[in-house]
Amino acid sequence: xxxxxxxxxxxxxxxxxxxxxxxxxxxxxxxxxxxxxxxxxxxxxxxxxxxxxxxxxxxxxxxxxxxxxxxxxxxxxxxxxxxxxxxxxxxxxxxxxxxxxxxxxxxxxxxxxxxxxxxxxxxxxxxxxxxxxxxxxxxxxxxxxxxxxxxxxxxxxxxxxxxxxxxxxxxxxxxxxxxxxxxxxxxxxxxxxxxxxxxxxxxxxxxxx
Amino acid sequence: xxxxxxxxxxxxxxxxxxxxxxxxxxxxxxxxxxxxxxxxxxxxxxxxxxxxxxxxxxxxxxxxxxxxxxxxxxxxxxxxxxxxxxxxxxxxxxxxxxxxxxxxxxxxxxxxxxxxxxxxxxxxxxxxxxxxxxxxxxxxxxxxxxxxxxxxxxxxxxxxxxxxxxxxxxxxxxxxxxxxxxxxxxxxxxxxxxxxxxxxxxxxxxxxxxxxxxxxxxxxxxxxxxxxxxxxxxxxxxxxxxxxxxxxxxxxxxxxxxxxxxxxxxxxxxxxxxxxxxxxxxxxxxxxxxxxxxxxxxxxxxxxxxxxxxxxxxxxxxxxxxxxxxxxxxxxxxxxxxxxxxxxxxxxxxxxxxxxxxxxxxxxxxxxxxxxxxxxxxxxxxxxxxxxxxxxxxxxxxxxxxxxxxxxxxxxxxxxxxxxxxxxxxxxxxxxxxxxxxxxxxxxxxxxxxxxxxxxxxxxxxxxxxxxxxxxxxxxxxxxxxxxxxxxxxxxxxxxxxxxxxxxxxxxxxxxxxxxxxxxxxxxxxxxxxxxxxxxxxxxxxxxxxxxxxxxxxxxxxxxxxxxxxxxxxxxxxxxxxxxxxxxxxxxxxxxxxxxxxxxxxxxxxxxxxxxxxxxxxxxxxxxxxxxxxxxxxxxxxxxxxxxxxxxxxxxxxxxxxxxxxxxxxxxxxxxxxxxxxxxxxxxxxxxxxxxxxxxxxxxxxxxxxx
Numbered sequence: 040x041x042x043x044x045x046x047x048x049x050x051x052x053x054x055x056x057x058x059x060x061x062x063x064x065x066x067x068x069x070x071x072x073x074x075x076x077x078x079x080x081x082x083x084x085x086x087x088x089x090x091x092x093x094x095x096x097x098x099x100x101x102x103x104x105x106x107x108x109x110x111x112x113x114x115x116x117x118x119x120x121x122x123x124x125x126x127x128x129x130x131x132x133x134x135x136x137x138x139x140x141x142x143x144x145x146x147x148x149x150x151x152x153x154x155x156x157x158x159x160x161x162x163x164x165x166x167x168x169x170x171x172x173x174x175x176x177x178x179x180x181x182x183x184x185x186x187x188x189x190x191x192x193x194x195x196x197x198x199x200x201x202x203x204x205x206x207x208x209x210x211x212x213x214x215x216x217x218x219x220x221x222x223x224x225x226x227x228x229x230x231x232x233x234x235x236x237x238x239x240x241x242x243x244x245x246x247x248x
Numbered sequence: 249x250x251x252x253x254x255x256x257x258x259x260x261x262x263x264x265x266x267x268x269x270x271x272x273x274x275x276x277x278x279x280x281x282x283x284x285x286x287x288x289x290x291x292x293x294x295x296x297x298x299x300x301x302x303x304x305x306x307x308x309x310x311x312x313x314x315x316x317x318x319x320x321x322x323x324x325x326x327x328x329x330x331x332x333x334x335x336x337x338x339x340x341x342x343x344x345x346x347x348x349x350x351x352x353x354x355x356x357x358x359x360x361x362x363x364x365x366x367x368x369x370x371x372x373x374x375x376x377x378x379x380x381x382x383x384x385x386x387x388x389x390x391x392x393x394x395x396x397x398x399x400x401x402x403x404x405x406x407x408x409x410x411x412x413x414x415x416x417x418x419x420x421x422x423x424x425x426x427x428x429x430x431x432x433x434x435x436x437x438x439x440x441x442x443x444x445x446x447x448x449x450x451x452x453x454x455x456x457x458x459x460x461x462x463x464x465x466x467x468x469x470x471x472x473x474x475x476x477x478x479x480x481x482x483x484x485x486x487x488x489x490x491x492x493x494x495x496x497x498x499x500x501x502x503x504x505x506x507x508x509x510x511x512x513x514x515x516x517x518x519x520x521x522x523x524x525x526x527x528x529x530x531x532x533x534x535x536x537x538x539x540x541x542x543x544x545x546x547x548x549x550x551x552x553x554x555x556x557x558x559x560x561x562x563x564x565x566x567x568x569x570x571x572x573x574x575x576x577x578x579x580x581x582x583x584x585x586x587x588x589x590x591x592x593x594x595x596x597x598x599x600x601x602x603x604x605x606x607x608x609x610x611x612x613x614x615x616x617x618x619x620x621x622x623x624x625x626x627x628x629x630x631x632x633x634x635x636x637x638x639x640x641x642x643x644x645x646x647x648x649x650x651x652x653x654x655x656x657x658x659x660x661x662x663x664x665x666x667x668x669x670x671x672x673x674x675x676x677x678x679x680x681x682x683x684x685x686x687x688x689x690x691x692x693x694x695x696x697x698x699x700x701x702x703x704x705x706x707x708x709x710x711x712x713x714x715x716x717x718x719x720x721x722x723x724x725x726x727x728x729x730x731x732x733x734x735x736x737x738x739x740x741x742x743x744x745x746x747x748x749x750x751x752x753x754x755x756x757x758x759x760x761x762x763x764x765x766x767x768x769x770x771x772x773x774x775x776x777x778x779x780x781x782x783x784x785x786x787x788x789x790x791x792x793x794x795x796x797x798x799x800x801x802x803x804x805x806x807x808x809x810x811x812x813x814x815x816x817x818x819x820x821x822x823x824x825x826x827x828x829x830x831x832x833x834x835x836x837x838x839x840x841x842x843x844x845x846x847x848x849x850x851x852x853x854x855x856x857x858x859x860x861x862x863x864x865x866x867x868x869x870x871x872x873x874x875x876x877x878x879x880x881x882x883x884x885x886x887x888x889x890x891x892x893x894x895x896x897x898x899x900x901x902x903x904x905x906x907x908x909x910x911x912x913x914x915x916x917x918x919x920x921x922x923x924x925x926x927x928x929x930x931x932x933x934x935x936x937x938x939x940x941x942x943x944x945x946x947x948x949x950x951x952x953x954x955x
Binding site for chain 1: 405406409470473474475477478481482483485486508509510511512513515516517520523524527528529530531533535536537538539542546549822823824825827835838840845846847849890894897898900
C-alpha cells in the first residue's frame with residue numbers, strides 16, 4: 040500500500056486489470072455465509088439461555104423444576120440425537136469418497152434417529168401437559184417449554200432439510216450445490232447437537248438439583 | 249383461541265370482526281387513506297399507461313443486481329421516512345395545540361385534535377418506522393449500492409439472498425402501512441413497554457402489527473448482514489487487502505457485525521412477548537413468575553447496538569465525502585478502522601444506560617456509565633481525523649460537503665449531550681424527558697445529514713447526472729433551520745422538566761417553545777419541498793448535468809469511481825487490480841485513468857429470479873394472518889414459504905455467462921456514448937450503462953435463451 044504510493048510506476052508494465060479470471064471459491068463462499076448465519080442463530084440461543092438464567096426459579100407456586108425436569112428421561116433423546124450426528128458424520132466420510140449410496144443411507148439413518156428424538160420429546164411434553172405443567176402456569180414453565188421447543192424446531196427444520204437433501208443427492212448427485220448444502224447441513228446438525236448438550240446440561244441437569 | 253380474547257374471533261376470519269369498530273369517519277384516517285389510494289392509483293396507472301409492467305418486472309421486481317436492490321432499499325426508506333415525518337408533524341402540532349386546560353379540542357380529543365390513544369399510536373409508529381424502516385433501509389441500501397463496487401466485485405456474495413432481504417423489508421413496511429387502515433397500531437412506544445404490551449392491557453391488534461412487522465423486517469436485516477459480511481470477506485478484487493479497504497466498506501463490515509449479532513436478540517425479545525400475547529406464557533407479565541424488566545434488557549441489548557448499526561455507516565459516508573472535497577487522503581486511516589471496530593465492540597456493553605432508573609445497584613450503573621463514556625473516545629478520534637483531513641486541504645463546498653460538515657456539528661452537540669446522559673446522576677433527573685428525545689434526534693439527524701450528503705455524492709455515479717446545486721443548498725439550509733428550531737427548544741424543554749409522550753401539556757409557560765418547534769417542522773416541510781424540487785429540476789435538466797467521466801467530482805479516491813458512470817450491470821468489464829489504499833487517486837496521480845482493458849473475459853453473472861418476491865409476499869400474508877389470528881391462512885402461507893424454498897433448491901438454472909465478445913461490444917458502446925459519438929437521446933445501451941441508468945435493453949432474463 041503506502042510503499043507503492045510514491046514509488047515510480049511504469050504505465051506500460053503495471054497490471055491494472057486481472058486477466059486471469061480466478062472466479063471465486065463457490066463452496067467456500069456458501070459455507071462462510073452459513074457460518075455467519077450460525078453466529079446469529081447462536082445469539083438466539085444466547086438470549087434464550089440468558090432468559091433461562093432469569094426464569095430458572097420463577098415457579099410462582101406451581102411445579103418446581105425438580106418435579107418437571109427428569110435428566111434420566113432426557114438421556115434417551117440425547118443418545119438418539121448424538122447418534123444422528125454421528126451417522127451424519129459417517130455420511131460426510133462417504134461424501135469424501137464420492138460414495139452416493141453411502142451418503143443417502145447415512146442421511147436416511149440420521150433422519151430416522153432425528154425423528155426418534157422428536158417423538159421422545161413429544162412424549163415427554165405430552166406427559167407434562169397431562170400432569171398440568173403447561174407453559175401458562177409460571178415463568179419457569181414458559182421458559183422451559185420455549186427453550187426446549189426452540190431447539191426442537193431447529194431439529195424439525197434440519198429434518199426437513201435432510202429429507203430434501205436425500206432427494207437432491209439421489210436425483211442430482213454431488214454437484215456443487217449439493218456439496219455445499221451437505222456441508223452446511225453438517226454445520227447446522229452439529230450446531231443443534233451442541234445446543235442440545237447445553238440444554239441437557241443447563242436445563243435438565245442443573246434443573247434437577 | 250389459545251388465549252381469551254376480547255372481541256370477536258372466528259375460525260375463518262380470525263379477529264377481523266374488530267374492524268367494525270374502527271372509526272373510518274375520522275378525517276385523519278380518511279385523509280391518509282385517500283392519499284395512499286390516490287398515490288397508489290397514480291403510480292399504478294402510470295406503469296400501466298406507459299406500458300411499463302414488463303419493464304418493472306424484468307428490471308426491478310425480479311432483479312438480483314445489487315445496485316438496483318440498493319436503489320429500491322433507499323426508495324423504501326425515503327417513502328417510510330416521509331410517513332414518519334407526517335407522524336412527527338402530527339405530534340408537534342398536537343402538543344402545540346393542547347397546552348393548558350383552556351385549549352380547545354376537536355375530533356373527539358379533549359385538547360388538540362388527537363385523542364390520547366391515537367396520539368400514542370402516532371409516536372409509536374414514528375419511532376419504529378424512523379429507526380427500522382427508514383434509517384435502516386436507507387443505510388443498508390447505500391451499503392448494497394456502493395460497497396460491492398468499492399471492493400471491485402461484480403455483485404454480492406449471495407445475490408438471491410440480497411433480493412430476499414430487500415423484499416422482506418418491503419413486506420415489513422407494507423405491514424406497517426396496512427396497520428394504518430386495517431385495524432390500529434401499537435400504542436406502547438417504539439420500545440414496546442412491558443407489561444403495557446401484554447394482552448390484558450393492549451387487547452387490540454396494534455401490538456401484534458408492531459411485533460410481526462419488526463420480526464419480518466429484522467429477518468430481512470439479518471439476511472442482509474450475512475450477505476454484506478460475506479461479500480466483504482470473499483469478493484474483494486485482487487490486491488484489495490484489508491489495509492486497502494475503503495473506510496465505507498470497513499464501516500459496512502463493522503455495522504453488519506453488529507446487525508448479525510444483535511438482531512437475533514431482538515427477535516427473541518419480540519418472540520417471547522409474542523408467546524405471552526398468543527399462548528399466554530409468563531415471560532414479561534407482572535405476575536406468575538414473569539419479569540417485565542427482562543424484556544427491557546433484551547430489547548436494549550439489541551437496541552443500543554442498533555443505534556451504532558445506523559451511526560457507523562454514516563461515519564463511513566463522512567469518511568468518503570470529506571477527503572474528496574478536501575483533495576487529501578483521509579487522515580488516520582488505521583485509527584479510523586480501529587475506531588469503527590471499537591465502537592462496534594463497545595456497543596454491546598452499554599445497553600443498561602437506557603434505564604439507569606431501573607434501580608440496579610450503584611456498581612452496575614457505574615459500570616454502564618463508564619462503558620458509555622468510553623464510546624466518546626473512538627468517536628472523538630473520528631472527529632479529529634475528519635478535522636485533520638480538512639486541515640490545509642483544498643476545500644470545496646458543494647452540497648455533499650455541506651451535509652458532511654453539518655453532520656459533524658450535530659455529532660459534536662449530540663455527543664456532548666450523550667456524555668451528560670451517561671452520568672447516572674444527571675440521567676435520573678432527565679430520564680424520559682424530552683432532553684433525551686432531543687439528544688437522540690440530534691444523533692439520528694447526523695445520520696440523516698450524512699445520508700443526504702451521500703445521496704448527492706453518489707447520485708451522479710448511480711444515475712449519470714448531478715443533482716441541482718442551487719436547490720440542494722436551499723434544501724440544506726431549510727433543513728438546518730428546521731433542525732435548530734425543533735431541537736434547541738426541545739433540549740430546553742427537557743431541562744424545564746417536560747416528559748416525553750405527552751398528548752396534553754399542563755404548563756402554559758412551555759407554549760412559546762412548543763410553537764417554536766412547530767415553526768421548525770414548517771422549515772422541515774419546506775425543506776422536503778425543496779428536495780422534491782431538487783429531484784425534479786435535476787431530472788428535467790439531466791442532459792445538462794450529465795456526467796460522462798467515471799469520476800463525477802474529479803477528486804474522488806476510491807474504486808467505485810473507477811468504472812463507467814453509471815456502472816454497467818456487471819460493474820467492471822475486467823476485475824481491477826488494486827495497488828493502493830485510494831486506488832482511483834493513485835491511478836489518477838500516475839495517469840492510469842484509462843478504463844478500457846486490453847482484452848475481455850467471459851463474465852459469470854446471476855440470473856433474475858421471482859422467488860424472493862414470492863416468498864416475501866407469502867411472508868406478508870402470513871404476518872397479516874398472524875396479526876389477526878387467522879390460523880389457517882398463517883399455516884398455509886408458512887407452508888408455502890417452505891415449499892417455495894424447496895422448489896427453488898431444485899432450480900439449477902441460476903447463472904449465466906456473458907461471452908467476452910459481448911462484453912467488449914457493450915464496453916465499446918458505453919465508451920462511444922460517453923464520448924458523445926452516440927446521441928444522448930438514443931435508447932439505452934446494451935450494457936445498461938450510460939444514458940439509461942441501468943435500464944438496459946438486454947436484460948439477464950432475456951439472455952436466458954442464447955447463453
